[in-house]
Amino acid sequence: MSTRSFFSHEIMSVVTDVFKDFKSDFYPGESVIVKFDDGGRAPGMLREKTKFPELLRPDGSIERPAFARYFVSFSNGMDEDTVANTADLTRDRKTFTKQRLRSFLKKTIDHEAWAGAPWCIKPRIAEEYRISNEIPSHLTYENQMLQRKANLAMRKNDFDGQIVHFHPGLPHLKPKGQKNKRVDQDSALLNEAYQRALAADPGFSKIPQAVQQQHIEQLIRASGGFVQFNGFHPIAVKGHPKPPPPPPPPKYPIEDLELTPTRDKAMRPPLKFLSTDVPISRTASDEPNNGILMQSVGPLLETWDTLNVYCEVFQLDSFTFDDYVEALQLTDDTYHCQLLVETHCAVLKKLVNDVNDKNGQVQISLPEPSFPESEDSSLADGSALATPTPEPEVKPATRTTRSSLAKTEAAELKAALKNASSPVVETKFHRAAEMEQSARTYDWKTRLRKRDFRDGQWVFIVVGLLYQLSNDPRRRKTCDDILRKLAPPDQEAIVNTAITQYASLDINTRVEILQILCVLSLETKAIRTYMEDCNNNMTDFRKERVDMQRKRKAA
Numbered sequence: 001m002s003t004r005s006f007f008s009h010e011i012m013s014v015v016t017d018v019f020k021d022f023k024s025d026f027y028p029g030e031s032v033i034v035k036f037d038d039g040g041r042a043p044g045m046l047r048e049k050t051k052f053p054e055l056l057r058p059d060g061s062i063e064r065p066a067f068a069r070y071f072v073s074f075s076n077g078m079d080e081d082t083v084a085n086t087a088d089l090t091r092d093r094k095t096f097t098k099q100r101l102r103s104f105l106k107k108t109i110d111h112e113a114w115a116g117a118p119w120c121i122k123p124r125i126a127e128e129y130r131i132s133n134e135i136p137s138h139l140t141y142e143n144q145m146l147q148r149k150a151n152l153a154m155r156k157n158d159f160d161g162q163i164v165h166f167h168p169g170l171p172h173l174k175p176k177g178q179k180n181k182r183v184d185q186d187s188a189l190l191n192e193a194y195q196r197a198l199a200a201d202p203g204f205s206k207i208p209q210a211v212q213q214q215h216i217e218q219l220i221r222a223s224g225g226f227v228q229f230n231g232f233h234p235i236a237v238k239g240h241p242k243p244p245p246p247p248p249p250p251k252y253p254i255e256d257l258e259l260t261p262t263r264d265k266a267m268r269p270p271l272k273f274l275s276t277d278v279p280i281s282r283t284a285s286d287e288p289n290n291g292i293l294m295q296s297v298g299p300l301l302e303t304w305d306t307l308n309v310y311c312e313v314f315q316l317d318s319f320t321f322d323d324y325v326e327a328l329q330l331t332d333d334t335y336h337c338q339l340l341v342e343t344h345c346a347v348l349k350k351l352v353n354d355v356n357d358k359n360g361q362v363q364i365s366l367p368e369p370s371f372p373e374s375e376d377s378s379l380a381d382g383s384a385l386a387t388p389t390p391e392p393e394v395k396p397a398t399r400t401t402r403s404s405l406a407k408t409e410a411a412e413l414k415a416a417l418k419n420a421s422s423p424v425v426e427t428k429f430h431r432a433a434e435m436e437q438s439a440r441t442y443d444w445k446t447r448l449r450k451r452d453f454r455d456g457q458w459v460f461i462v463v464g465l466l467y468q469l470s471n472d473p474r475r476r477k478t479c480d481d482i483l484r485k486l487a488p489p490d491q492e493a494i495v496n497t498a499i500t501q502y503a504s505l506d507i508n509t510r511v512e513i514l515q516i517l518c519v520l521s522l523e524t525k526a527i528r529t530y531m532e533d534c535n536n537n538m539t540d541f542r543k544e545r546v547d548m549q550r551k552r553k554a555a
Contacts (some may be wrong), residue, residue: 011105028048049071067086274325296512313526321483349451362525
């Protein structure tokens with residue numbers, strides 16, 4: 001601290017200087033590591049230190065540089081002690097570092113709050129170790145300010161500062177005698193020519209300096225004078241604002257929308273949209289209509305991401321988004337797309353177990369199925385025979401008046417007219433119930449347990465699943481819209497109808513079906529187990545990384 005006080009450098013410069021000075025200097029009582037000639041190392045403690053000064057020859061050359069020898073006792077049980085030189089000793093990397101040295105200096109030295117203030121030892125520490133803490137006179141605040149004012153006065157020009165001449169990289173020296181008069185004359189001529197050029201053209205200060213020099217030389221020669229620039233550069237007159245600096249170049253990578261458009265460079269390519277109903281005008285050069293609505297772009301990306309993230313669970317190969325969109329757009333009855341069939345069947349397999357796996361247990365929660373009217377009537381008759389209908393409770397008689405009787409008769413007459421004028425008409429949106437009833441003994445769950453997907457039978461499984469999901473009020477509208485296309489009311493309620501109708505579906509409806517299946521698959525035990533395994537593996541990898549970093553730091 002006594003050697004590094006009253007320095008006006010930054011704290012890191014002081015830390016670097018102290019580190020270099022004490023890196024090869026050791027003191028008794030310090031723990032060190034001794035390096036042997038065979039490459040071995042052993043910890044020890046310094047007991048004694050002997051310093052030898054340098055020896056000089058009569059001509060002043062160094063005969064022997066200064067060095068030190070240390071008497072070291074080993075701390076690992078070795079009986080013998082040794083004598084070592086400075087090159088044979090080193091400190092532990094964890095005990096002598098710049099970070100520790102910086103924290104030590106920040107706790108022991110301080111400086112005042114003005115630029116260039118020297119570092120001083122804190123009074124408490126200086127008093128404890130009897131270190132002089134008096135600041136030299138040339139480093140005080142008053143002398144420093146006087147020195148700065150003197151430097152500014154030396155650099156100030158004699159002629160009002162309108163045109164300043166300077167040599168880049170050289171100190172400002174003031175010539176004497178005749179040379180001084182010559183420089184003053186040149187400065188006066190330059191100033192006058194510059195003022196005339198600026199008066200004739202106000203934008204003269206904004207042109208390049210080389211052009212300014214040529215124009216000023218022409219004005220001086222035209223007036224019969226001569227001056228040599230000698231590399232000097234004229235600067236604009238006081239009172240005129242300096243031109244703003246050019247904007248900094250962009251740092252890449254950068255968002256392309258943040259770049260300012262330029263006319264000379266290449267134009268940005270036009271934006272391309274996946275959907276057709278974008279909220280901006282489309283030109284004739286746009287891509288042809290692909291039938292994708294904007295509301296289907298999100299489900300498209302969601303389903304593609306789900307199928308690829310959980311490809312190990314679904315036992316699917318990864319596929320690109322372009323292939324996925326192209327497969328959903330295929331509407332050929334004679335060609336069955338393998339990617340389209342595999343994605344549906346792979347997701348359906350996770351909803352219901354195989355017949356040999358826990359007896360085909362259903363892995364998702366489904367709403368209660370609705371029964372046809374005939375079954376409802378038979379069940380109602382059976383229940384009526386088993387449990388008689390309770391008699392209605394007799395309400396206590398109330399006092400009746402002529403007005404109350406008239407109101408009751410008017411309400412009954414109005415209800416009778418309403419029932420007579422508007423008969424109940426049952427509207428059929430689809431024939432999924434009849435299609436499910438036709439295969440009652442071999443319903444969609446049985447087909448899915450037996451993995452009966454051949455010849456498009458998986459479409460019938462999708463119809464049965466959507467029909468049972470339509471009993472959920474939250475999914476009723478979506479499922480009814482899809483079933484209206486798969487089992488239309490004007491066609492026969494058979495399996496081939498559903499298969500044919502699915503082949504002609506648009507991409508938006510197919511995405512809705514896959515979105516429903518993917519959301520249901522996230523409830524299954526297989527997906528939850530896979531997510532838990534991934535979480536455990538991530539935890540293990542994180543622990544391995546921490547252990548590896550700890551070992552690397554310890555090495």
